[in-house]
Amino acid sequence: MAGSTPRVLIVSGPSGSGKSTLVQNLHGVPGLTFSISSTTRPRRLTESPGKCYDFITEAEFKRRIDSGEFLEYAQVFGRHWYGTPRKQLDDARRAGLDLVLEIDVQGARQVKQKLPEAIAIFIVPPSRQDLERRLRSRGQDADEAIARRLEGARQEIASSAEYDFVVVNDDLERASDELRAIAVASRCRRRDNDERLRKILESFGGS
Numbered sequence: 537m538a539g540s541t542p543r544v545l546i547v548s549g550p551s552g553s554g555k556s557t558l559v560q561n562l563h564g565v566p567g568l569t570f571s572i573s574s575t576t577r578p579r580r581l582t583e584s585p586g587k588c589y590d591f592i593t594e595a596e597f598k599r600r601i602d603s604g605e606f607l608e609y610a611q612v613f614g615r616h617w618y619g620t621p622r623k624q625l626d627d628a629r630r631a632g633l634d635l636v637l638e639i640d641v642q643g644a645r646q647v648k649q650k651l652p653e654a655i656a657i658f659i660v661p662p663s664r665q666d667l668e669r670r671l672r673s674r675g676q677d678a679d680e681a682i683a684r685r686l687e688g689a690r691q692e693i694a695s696s697a698e699y700d701f702v703v704v705n706d707d708l709e710r711a712s713d714e715l716r717a718i719a720v721a722s723r724c725r726r727r728d729n730d731e732r733l734r735k736i737l738e739s740f741g742g743s
């Protein structure tokens with residue numbers, strides 16, 4: 537799509553909902569590009585710089601906020617800062633690709649305010665018990681951190697009313713299919729197809 541803003545797909549969900557894996561499984565869908573966020577979080581050993589995130593200092597993050605470089609930004613879990621550079625939108629528009637943002641609920645709210653036509657998808661675990669099992673099996677967090685993430689998940693699910701779609705991740709295969717289907721079907725929205733319809737109408741010899 538070559539308009540002034542590319543189509544934007546927002547994917548959010550509680551920590552441990554499996555949203556990163558689901559977004560990973562979107563990679564085969566043609567016409568999509570994936571935003572790279574800036575963050576002040578330290579890089580994990582499994583992450584290559586510039587691929588998952590642009591890892592920057594707090595001072596640099598603040599500089600970029602002040603110079604208006606972010607489409608949205610937020611402090612996640614009251615700790616590190618994360619933001620989507622506006623440049624990601626420009627690059628996607630130039631390339632004619634739909635932009636996928638994997639961001640938290642605070643960021644999603646900001647994007648929806650600025651770009652109301654963005655498509656917001658919320659990934660949820662099937663139950664609290666399932667989420668707790670997943671968080672424990674990652675072996676990443678102590679009991680206290682797990683309790684904090686579960687409470688965070690409850691709050692996020694309770695405040696998910698502004699999302700357009702919900703994908704319940706009880707089965708990875710099915711949930712991946714649903715997310716891919718949303719990405720593809722959202723291109724057929726009437727309001728995104730004025731130009732195509734105009735050309736088709738033209739082929740009928742008039743307007």
Ligand code: 5GP
Pocket residue numbers: 548549551573574577608609610612618619620638639640641642643644
């Ligand atoms: P992690 O540190 O585990 O990669 O990500 C932690 C959380 O930050 C996840 O919920 C992720 O979706 C969110 N996040 C990642 N990038 C951004 C961003 O650019 N903006 C916002 N608002 N949240 C982000």
